[in-house]
Amino acid sequence: MLVMQPFPFQDLPGRPCPIAASLELVGERWSLLVIREVSLGNHRFSEIAQGTGAPRDRLSARLSALVTAGVLERRPYSTSPPRSGYHLTDAGRDILPVLQGLLQWGNRWLTDEPPVVLHHAPGERAGHEVDGEWTCRTCGEPVAGSPVERVLTPAGHRLVGLPVEADDHDR
Amino acid sequence: MLVMQPFPFQDLPGRPCPIAASLELVGERWSLLVIREVSLGNHRFSEIAQGTGAPRDRLSARLSALVTAGVLERRPYSTSPPRSGYHLTDAGRDILPVLQGLLQWGNRWLTDEPPVVLHHAPGERAGHEVDGEWTCRTCGEPVAGSPVERVLTPAGHRLVGLPVEADDHDR
């Protein structure tokens, strides 16, 4: 299932952490908005530029980086002139819950009148606004509020407090 | 429930979108890692600096911005010398699912040997790794894969395709 380049966690500036690693790939400005646009069905350079508001040179750089990272793929839709659209890979689709989390957080805390909300089961009578929470697929329980333990592998550093620096009492 | 400043969605560079608005507050480099550190129990400047690896001046700027945004609050823990720690507000705690999403995505796609994983119900025999998904609290169904409709308010622009520009055929 691992199609992307293994990420060198130990090269991260702070603690070796999957969150920091993820942000190295998709945390730069415009990157997540590019993924949003593509997920909305806007696959072309000009559409993504309009939807995000990103400068064209930044957009070009981000698109290349996201393709290299394996989050997007280029897919030709015309040979003359040669034109390609950008589409989500499996990894790209798998990051959409993060965007839904940001959407819900923004709607909850930043406004009384959300410009866009998600509706569940839109055709049915019982359609309702999505009220998302992060839930464990294995046991069905919400992750927030459950007893959760963070388990570290040897490279994982200490979670709380300062790491013990290399001992220098002998110099 | 809205304790933060209402965000001017219409001032965003691209479409007026809660995701973009959220990223304006927490999308800059180091911000989400600062929130991660505080959520781990590292409340002091030097602890956060160590845990994130952020330069001290950047950290200072991010902490101030996050306090202003209402994601963190300063809480004095010593009067002489005057010292404060940084703690999550309700809004700050509410963004942790986004970090869990990034954690899981990084663990899934960036490595075979995650440096840190979340374990559910650690004391019990049935403890297991968290396999999170974004689920609707109202109906209990996963959001991914369900029929979901994006509902726009008037300010929400078109989701797909380019917006119709102001007509200029008469000049």
Add this chain to the structure above:
DNA sequence: GCGAGTCGGTTTGATATGCAAACCTATGCT
């Protein structure tokens, strides 16, 4: 064939931001 327009970028030059390292203030410790 010719001019205008579109698409997907790249280049340019000014501005803003990020960075490491040094510095500063207040305090405690001996």
Add this chain to the structure above:
DNA sequence: AGCATAGGTTTGCATATCAAACCGACTCGC
């Protein structure tokens, strides 16, 4: 006094970002 620690701020330089101009390949209308 002399040194150490915490929590920053300042400095000087490097990098990234931005808006705007430019470019090559093509299409369309005539």
